[in-house]
Amino acid sequence: MNYVNIKALVDVVAVLSNDQLDGNMYLFDTNKLQGSTKEGTSNLESAVQKNDQVLWSTYGLEVESYVKICDITVDETYLTKPKAEYYEGTNIQYWTSRVLKTPETTIPYSIQFEVGDTTTLFATKKGPSIKPVNR
Amino acid sequence: MSQQFGIMVMIDVKSALKTRNLRDHAYLIDNMKDFGSQNEGTNALISKVSGTYWANGNQAGEEVMNWLAIDINDMPQTVQKPSYYTYFRAKTIENFLKKHLTNVSRSEQGDTNTNDTDDRQLDIKVSQQGFNSILEQLQDITNVAEGGLKTNTDSTKNIESDWPLVSLTGQLESGDIKVIQEENNYINLPPVITNITGEAVDLGIIYPAEYGSPNFITRGWYWCATVNTAKAGKYRYTMHITLFDLVIKDDQISWKPVQLTLDSHILISKDAMRNGFTGAGDSYLPIY
Numbered sequence: 001m002n003y004v005n006i007k008a009l010v011d012v013v014a015v016l017s018n019d020q021l022d023g024n025m026y027l028f029d030t031n032k033l034q035g036s037t038k039e040g041t042s043n044l045e046s047a048v049q050k051n052d053q054v055l056w057s058t059y060g061l062e063v064e065s066y067v068k069i070c071d072i073t074v075d076e077t078y079l080t081k082p083k084a085e086y087y088e089g090t091n092i093q094y095w096t097s098r099v100l101k102t103p104e105t106t107i108p109y110s111i112q113f114e115v116g117d118t119t120t121l122f123a124t125k126k127g128p129s130i131k132p133v134n135r
Numbered sequence: 136m137s138q139q140f141g142i143m144v145m146i147d148v149k150s151a152l153k154t155r156n157l158r159d160h161a162y163l164i165d166n167m168k169d170f171g172s173q174n175e176g177t178n179a180l181i182s183k184v185s186g187t188y189w190a191n192g193n194q195a196g197e198e199v200m201n202w203l204a205i206d207i208n209d210m211p212q213t214v215q216k217p218s219y220y221t222y223f224r225a226k227t228i229e230n231f232l233k234k235h236l237t238n239v240s241r242s243e244q245g246d247t248n249t250n251d252t253d254d255r256q257l258d259i260k261v262s263q264q265g266f267n268s269i270l271e272q273l274q275d276i277t278n279v280a281e282g283g284l285k286t287n288t289d290s291t292k293n294i295e296s297d298w299p300l301v302s303l304t305g306q307l308e309s310g311d312i313k314v315i316q317e318e319n320n321y322i323n324l325p326p327v328i329t330n331i332t333g334e335a336v337d338l339g340i341i342y343p344a345e346y347g348s349p350n351f352i353t354r355g356w357y358w359c360a361t362v363n364t365a366k367a368g369k370y371r372y373t374m375h376i377t378l379f380d381l382v383i384k385d386d387q388i389s390w391k392p393v394q395l396t397l398d399s400h401i402l403i404s405k406d407a408m409r410n411g412f413t414g415a416g417d418s419y420l421p422i423y
Contacts, residue, residue, distance in 0.1 A: 003319045005208050009143065009323055014168055025177040026145075026164055030206045030319065039247055040145075040162040040176030059211040061166050062141060087214045087305050094210075094304060125205050 001051050005030045006044070006128075008058040008111060012065035015115050021122040025113070035134035042124040047133040048100045054079065054130075056095040056111065067115050069095055074109040077101060078130060099130070106131045140200045141166050142182060142384035144374065144397070148206040148323045171404070180399055185406040186364035198362040200341065200401075204326040204376055208319075210305050224357045300381075300388065312383050324379035324390050328358045335370035335401055339363055343372075362403070369402045 006029045014024040027044035029036050044111035048054065060067045072095050073080040082097040108129040113122045142165045151160040163180035165172050171183035184198050205212065299383040300321040308315050315321050331343035343360035374397045379390040 001318055005303055005319075007145070007207050007211075009145065009164060011164070011168065012168060013166065017169065024168075026162070028145055028147070028162060030149060030208050032147060033153065034161065040164075059213050060142060061164060063212055075223050085304070087210060090214050092211060092214050105330050 001053055002049075003030075004046060004048055004054050006046060006054065006056045008035050008069065010057065010058060010060050010065075010067045010113060010115065012060040012062065012067055012115055015122060016118065019120075021113065021115075021124050022126075025124065027128055029115070031133070035131070037080045037131075042128070043126050044128045045106060046128065048099045048130045049133045050099055052099040054082075054097045054099065057084070057093070058113065065116065067113055069093060069111055070114050070121060071112040072097070072109065073112075075107050078103050078107050079109070103130050103132050140182065140184065142180070142197060142200060142202045142399075144202060144204040144326075144328070144376070145207055146204060146326050146376070146378070148208060148326055148378050151395065152323075152378055152393060155393070155395070157376060157378075157397050161397050163399055171406070172401075173402075178397070181369065181402050182400065183402045183404065184362055184364060185404050186367065198364055200360045200362055202309065202328055202331070202358040202374065204328050204374075206323060208303065209322050209325060210303075214305065255297055312386060312388065314379060316358070316383060321381070323381060326379075327377045328374055329377050329394070330375040331358060331372055332375065333361065333371050333373040335372040338366070338370060340366055340370045340403065341372065341401065362401070364403055367403050367405050369400055371398055371400050373398050 006027060009026045009028070010021070011024040011026075015021055022042060023114050025042045026040050027042060028039050029044060029046045031047050033040055033077065035046045037047075046054070056069060056072060058067055069084075074082060074097065078101050079097045081100055082095045084093045084095050086093055106129045108127055110123050110127040115122050142163060145162045145164065146157070147160040151157045154160070158178050161178050162176050163178065164175050165182045167183050168175050173181040173183070182200070184200075203212075226358050228287060300315055302308050302311065302315075302320050303322060308321060328345075331341070332387055335341045336343060341360040341362050343358055346357055348361050376395055376397060378393045378395060382389045382391050
């Protein structure tokens with residue numbers, strides 16, 4: 001088992017100013033050496049393999065701004081349904097999922113965010129995905 | 136009016152350490168994208184700073200830039216760390232030299248119990264010989280280079296830690312250290328910016344300095360610079376960043392400081408500042 005940690009950095013002010021997440025959210029993971037690509041974009045492709053444990057968490061570019069992941073939708077052939085948990089003693093979430101099957105190709109998934117004090121949920125038009133690790 | 140700009144230096148610390156290559160594993164994002172910053176989310180960020188001027192062309196105010204280096208593998212910065220966690224971090228980084236000095240001074244006085252956990256009482260009453268010994272040991276761990284004190288990455292001494300590793304979700308680890316290391320389920324000590332140098336500093340475009348912060352969440356330190364916006368142009372600067380590599384020897388954990396550098400750019404323009412707080416959307420600031 002290997003942990004793949006994915007961070008979503010959201011420019012909250014830009015999302016609210018432009019009313020869109022595209023171009024204002026940056027995804028990074030810790031698996032570039034295993035083949036992850038498109039680091040620093042909103043359509044990160046994370047290289048994973050069977051039994052990897054995936055973690056997602058988010059924060060705003062300016063720490064006083066509010067952003068929260070409210071749902072992650074995945075293809076459950078490849079990933080278990082992501083579950084929200086809390087860092088101990090806080091109300092800040094992280095989401096976890098286990099890779100059930102190594103993807104043969106690029107498999108997209110979607111992250112939905114609550115941003116600022118709006119009731120709108122934000123997601124990117126072309127979301128991130130998982131892909132097989134380098135052989 | 137000065138404006139606060141923030142630059143987040145996101146680092147995949149483990150990959151950077153594995154390859155000893157910071158450039159391919161660092162991504163910079165600032166909050167000036169709407170003002171014209173380029174290459175957000177890459178290692179080639181160009182931070183745009185618009186100058187502020189009076190109608191006669193004189194500079195009206197300096198801008199302020201702030202840098203935060205963050206490990207992608209770390210918990211979100213907004214997580215208030217449990218007390219043991221903050222204590223662990225503070226002990227291993229900020230009190231490192233103090234602890235080292237304390238143990239040396241105690242042993243100089245014949246105190247063999249240098250593992251006493253109450254090491255915050257620093258006794259500086261040591262002999263000249265003892266003082267020289269302290270200096271020699273410090274010189275092995277650090278070296279004074281141009282621009283200030285640097286961590287000596289060639290040192291054979293690592294930063295020792297009596298504390299267990301912390302998992303990716305903030306729990307103290309209690310299992311087999313080697314398994315934890317293989318599974319990547321631990322957080323490195325956070326990256327530390329130790330200096331900012333280069334063309335932008337040499338030419339007097341930015342005046343960087345490290346500041347202490349009373350806020351524990353920010354881990355106590357950050358780098359900040361005032362920007363001389365009178366000199367329009369694109370300027371390079373270099374961040375000196377220390378990462379900490381996990382070393383396991385005889386089931387003991389220690390951290391080896393590894394110093395790497397990362398270049399970035401600042402672009403100062405004479406464009407008018409825009410105001411996003413008027414309720415009328417983005418508009419230009421009135422110039423008197």
